[in-house]
Amino acid sequence: xxxxxxxxxxxxxxxxxxxxxxxxxxxxxxxxxxxxxxxxxxxxxxxxxxxxxxxxxxxxxxxxxxxxxxxxxxxxxxxxxxxxxxxxxxxxxxxxxxxxxxxxxxxxxxxxxxxxxxxxxxxxxxxxxxxxxxxxxxxxxxxxxxxxxxxxxxxxxxxxxxxxxxxxxxxxxxxxxxxxxxxxxxxxxxxxxxxxxxxxxxxxxxxxxxxxxxxxxxxxxxxxxxxxxxxxxxxxxxxxxxxxxxxxxxxxxxxxxxxxxxxxxxxxxxxxxxxxxxxxxxxxxxxxxxxxxxxxxxxxxxxxxxxxxxxxxxxxxxxxxxxxxxxxxxxxxxxxxxxxxxxxxxxxx
Amino acid sequence: xxxxxxxxxxxxxxxxxxxxxxxxxxxxxxxxxxxxxxxxxxxxxxxxxxxxxxxxxxxxxxxxxxxxxxxxxxxxxxxxxxxxxxxxxxxxxxxxxxxxxxxxxxxxxxxxxxxxxxxxxxxxxxxxxxxxxxxxxxxxxxxxxxxxxxxxxxxxxxxxxxxxxxxxxxxxxxxxxxxxxxxxxxxxxxxxxxxxxxxxxxxxxxxxxxxxxxxxxxxxxxxxxxxxxxxxxxxxxxxxxxxxxxxxxxxxxxxxxxxxxxxxxxxxxxxxxxxxxxxxxxxxxxxxxxxxxxxxxxxxxxxxxxxxxxxxxxxxxxxxxxxxxxxxxxxxxxxxxxxxxxxxxxxxxxxxxxxxxxxxxxxxxxxxxxxxxxxxxxxxxxx
Numbered sequence: 001x002x003x004x005x006x007x008x009x010x011x012x013x014x015x016x017x018x019x020x021x022x023x024x025x026x027x028x029x030x031x032x033x034x035x036x037x038x039x040x041x042x043x044x045x046x047x048x049x050x051x052x053x054x055x056x057x058x059x060x061x062x063x064x065x066x067x068x069x070x071x072x073x074x075x076x077x078x079x080x081x082x083x084x085x086x087x088x089x090x091x092x093x094x095x096x097x098x099x100x101x102x103x104x105x106x107x108x109x110x111x112x113x114x115x116x117x118x119x120x121x122x123x124x125x126x127x128x129x130x131x132x133x134x135x136x137x138x139x140x141x142x143x144x145x146x147x148x149x150x151x152x153x154x155x156x157x158x159x160x161x162x163x164x165x166x167x168x169x170x171x172x173x174x175x176x177x178x179x180x181x182x183x184x185x186x187x188x189x190x191x192x193x194x195x196x197x198x199x200x201x202x203x204x205x206x207x208x209x210x211x212x213x214x215x216x217x218x219x220x221x222x223x224x225x226x227x228x229x230x231x232x233x234x235x236x237x238x239x240x241x242x243x244x245x246x247x248x249x250x251x252x253x254x255x256x257x258x259x260x261x262x263x264x265x266x267x268x269x270x271x272x273x274x275x276x277x278x279x280x281x282x283x284x285x286x287x288x289x290x291x292x293x294x295x296x297x298x299x300x301x302x303x304x305x306x307x308x309x310x311x312x313x314x315x316x317x318x319x320x321x322x323x324x325x326x327x328x329x330x331x332x333x334x335x336x337x338x339x340x341x342x343x344x345x346x347x348x349x
Numbered sequence: 350x351x352x353x354x355x356x357x358x359x360x361x362x363x364x365x366x367x368x369x370x371x372x373x374x375x376x377x378x379x380x381x382x383x384x385x386x387x388x389x390x391x392x393x394x395x396x397x398x399x400x401x402x403x404x405x406x407x408x409x410x411x412x413x414x415x416x417x418x419x420x421x422x423x424x425x426x427x428x429x430x431x432x433x434x435x436x437x438x439x440x441x442x443x444x445x446x447x448x449x450x451x452x453x454x455x456x457x458x459x460x461x462x463x464x465x466x467x468x469x470x471x472x473x474x475x476x477x478x479x480x481x482x483x484x485x486x487x488x489x490x491x492x493x494x495x496x497x498x499x500x501x502x503x504x505x506x507x508x509x510x511x512x513x514x515x516x517x518x519x520x521x522x523x524x525x526x527x528x529x530x531x532x533x534x535x536x537x538x539x540x541x542x543x544x545x546x547x548x549x550x551x552x553x554x555x556x557x558x559x560x561x562x563x564x565x566x567x568x569x570x571x572x573x574x575x576x577x578x579x580x581x582x583x584x585x586x587x588x589x590x591x592x593x594x595x596x597x598x599x600x601x602x603x604x605x606x607x608x609x610x611x612x613x614x615x616x617x618x619x620x621x622x623x624x625x626x627x628x629x630x631x632x633x634x635x636x637x638x639x640x641x642x643x644x645x646x647x648x649x650x651x652x653x654x655x656x657x658x659x660x661x662x663x664x665x666x667x668x669x670x671x672x673x674x675x676x677x678x679x680x681x682x683x684x685x686x687x688x689x690x691x692x693x694x695x696x697x698x699x700x701x702x703x704x705x706x707x708x709x710x711x712x713x714x715x716x717x718x719x720x721x722x723x724x725x726x727x728x729x730x731x732x
Contacts, residue, residue, distance in 0.1 A: 147729060292678040301672065304642030306679040306698065314677040317708050324711035331718035335725060342729035 038144045039152055046156030050122060059121045060164055063114050070107040071172050074099045075179050091309060093184035094191060094287045096176040107172060108287060111165070111199050112280050113235070118164075119206030120227040122157040125220035126150075126211045127341060132218065137346050150341045154211060154334065161203050169196045187312055194316070195286050198323065202279040205330040206231065212337035215344070234274045242270045257298060264296035278326055282319040289315055380408025381441070383468060383476035385451075390479075394486025395516060395552050397454040400478065404449065404470060406441035413440045414471035416449070421466050424456040439470070453478075457516055457552075459486035488517055492578050492585030499589075503567045503596035503629070509559040509589050513578050515549035521580035522548050525557065527589075528575050532564025535574070547578070561591055569595050569629055595630030597690035599657075609698040615673035616704075617646075620697070622665040624686045626657040632688050633657075637665060640683040644672035647682065675701045 050056045074096050081099040082092060100106040105113070127150065130136040140146055169192060177183060184192065209230060213223035246267045251259045271277045285291045289309035293301075310318070382405040390398050406412050415438050418427045429436050431449050441447050451468060461482050468476040491514040499507045515521050524546045527535040538558040539547045549555045559576060574589045602608070604623055612618045626632045635654040639647040650666045657663055669682060682697045 147726060293676040297676065298674075300643040301674055301676055304645075304680045304682065305676065306681050308679045310678050311700070314702055317703050317705070318677060320708045320711045324714050327715045328718055331715075331722065335718075335721055338722070338725055339729070342725075 039148045042152035043156045050160045059118050066110050067168055070110050073104045077101045091289050093188045098287050108283050112276050115203045116206040116231045119203040120210045123207040123210030124214055124224040124227050126153045126214045128214045128218050129220050157207050158204050162200050165199050191286050201326050208330050208333040212333045215337045215340045261296050278322040282322040285315050285319045381412055381474045391481035391483050393483050394459045395457040400451040402449045402451055403446045404441050405446040406443050409443050417469050419467045419469055426454040428452045457486050458488040461485045490583040490585035492587045497589050500592040502594050503563050507561040507591050511557045512554050513557050514554045517583050520550045523578035523580045526577050534562045536560045567593050596628040598628035599686055599691050599693045600625040600627050601686040601693040601695045611700045612671045613702050614671050614675040617668050617670035620667050622667055623662050625662040629659050636687045638685045642680050646670040677701050677703050
């Protein structure tokens with residue numbers, strides 16, 4: 001098969017699809033002798049669309065500005081945050097991500113709040129807009145595998161998000177390094193990297209959910225609204241429902257400790273259906289090494305316990321269920337959207 | 350009557366007359382009478398005696414009398430006073446009397462016995478006074494204690510109470526010094542303060558407390574500690590005795606000295622311990638006890654050690670089992686080796702780790718998800 005010809009054809013299609021002039025990438029690939037894999041071509045095109053599009057710029061600007069605000073409050077309050085005999089005293093640098101004076105949420109909270117918006121924003125029109133413009137069938141008429149489209153859309157969006165989150169975190173680290181003059185230790189650095197990876201996983205979940213809606217609904221607006229509805233449901237309404245349920249079955253103060261523990265575990269299990277709950281618990285554990293448990297504790301478990309930071313492996317083991325849950329949610333929504341997309345009949349208009 | 354008899358009678362009469370005449374002269378000159386009530390006084394060396402002496406004029410004329418004390422042994426002093434003045438001569442009107450006070454100072458260095466001194470007034474008027482020195486006099490310092498021997502174990506301190514008595518004529522400044530073995534400490538206290546020298550007035554006593562602390566690594570035995578109080582002209586010595594009984598010391602540790610360990614929640618961990626007798630006596634009945642977090646199990650093997658000789662050690666294995674519900678992180682477990690005499694505690698920092706089981710299950714779930722995607726890729730992807 002003559003790959004060069006087919007690629008240039010795809011590129012033509014892609015450029016017409018997005019109504020933008022032929023980019024440098026296209027020119028280069030035409031000149032260069034190396035043949036690119038079609039998946040990569042679609043992905044690069046998607047990335048360039050995202051990066052140059054207003055939507056991403058606005059979303060990134062919102063997140064960057066709020067995170068800068070959070071960084072500022074953290075830097076002004078970090079001197080009060082370190083107390084003598086603090087078991088986290090050796091993890092000074094991590095406080096950049098968690099400290100706040102109450103007027104402005106910390107960096108960690110902002111990521112958990114605005115991350116979903118970023119994922120939804122980049123994913124809600126992934127398939128349906130192509131469909132509506134009739135470009136989908138034209139791409140598919142090219143000799144490429146059909147799943148390259150949905151895979152490349154997902155990969156491109158996640159790559160953009162990863163770069164953005166990574167650079168934001170590195171910016172925070174750099175600013176902290178400049179202002180504090182204390183370099184992070186190796187463990188702190190690894191914890192920060194894990195925090196970024198967790199953030200990417202979290203945003204990937206919302207991205208996949210948005211892609212799922214973009215496959216389900218023909219109208220991008222419907223997809224966007226339903227994705228935001230899910231997000232709002234989990235951030236606002238679900239906690240209210242949980243508190244309603246738990247209030248109705250709350251055991252009396254005279255209940256036995258085992259009953260209280262069981263109730264608390266039930267309440268936490270309900271809350272942990274929320275992806276943002278999973279994310280905030282996991283990031284808290286990673287960024288505050290003194291967190292030793294995420295569930296209810298009995299006094300028996302605390303007798304003889306010494307306050308101290310957990311080793312990284314143990315912190316990771318503690319949040320491993322959360323990571324698994326987030327990864328499972330991501331995979332499930334991806335699988336559903338994949339299957340739906342692959343089974344769909346796509347006809348040219 | 351024989352002439353011899355006559356002679357004898359005449360001699361008798363004459364001698365009687367002479368005696369009567371002599372007596373008459375004495376009575377005439379004894380118009381001055383020196384009087385004091387206590388003419389024989391017994392004192393220890395270093396004391397002074399105050400006499401009150403009345404000079405009585407029984408005559409009809411005014412008497413002027415020079416006063417002096419004679420036969421005073423060497424080193425003794427006297428002063429004769431009336432009121433505030435030293436008196437050398439006294440004049441007494443007829444039929445009146447004058448009171449004088451005589452102070453005789455007995456030195457410290459004086460032999461035991463009777464001494465007779467005379468107060469002489471004018472010519473021929475003397476008052477003999479006898480001073481009895483009750484004991485052999487000295488000129489020295491006395492440093493004494495009622496209890497020179499004390500017993501205690503190595504960790505205790507020995508407090509001796511001693512009296513420093515200055516039995517010289519002058520005030521003395523005594524430097525206090527004790528000869529203790531190396532590593533021991535000795536401190537002197539006088540008047541509630543820690544001192545190295547002490548001032549003692551002549552013929553007075555100062556109480557000195559001597560505190561002796563044995564060296565840390567002292568061996569059993571009796572230690573003689575000479576203590577001296579030395580001034581420029583005199584010194585006193587005291588021999589103290591400290592009897593050190595055996596010391597009881599025990600040490601609980603691990604062979605490497607490391608007192609931390611990892612433990613997986615719900616599982617046990619064996620740790621080797623060493624019980625050392627670092628004292629100087631034999632330790633018997635060493636009990637091993639523990640204070641662990643709730644629901645933790647600690648068992649020693651053996652549970653009890655019969656005896657450990659001085660300087661020896663015994664190995665013990667302890668098995669610590671963490672609670673199943675223990676949260677990850679550090680817990681403290683206290684182990685203790687105890688005898689009635691002494692004890693030693695070792696605080697173990699146990700880092701609890703959670704079992705990896707759930708971690709692997711999470712990995713499996715994610716792997717299953719990825720496998721599902723892979724399956725879908727194979728099934729649908731390559732159309």
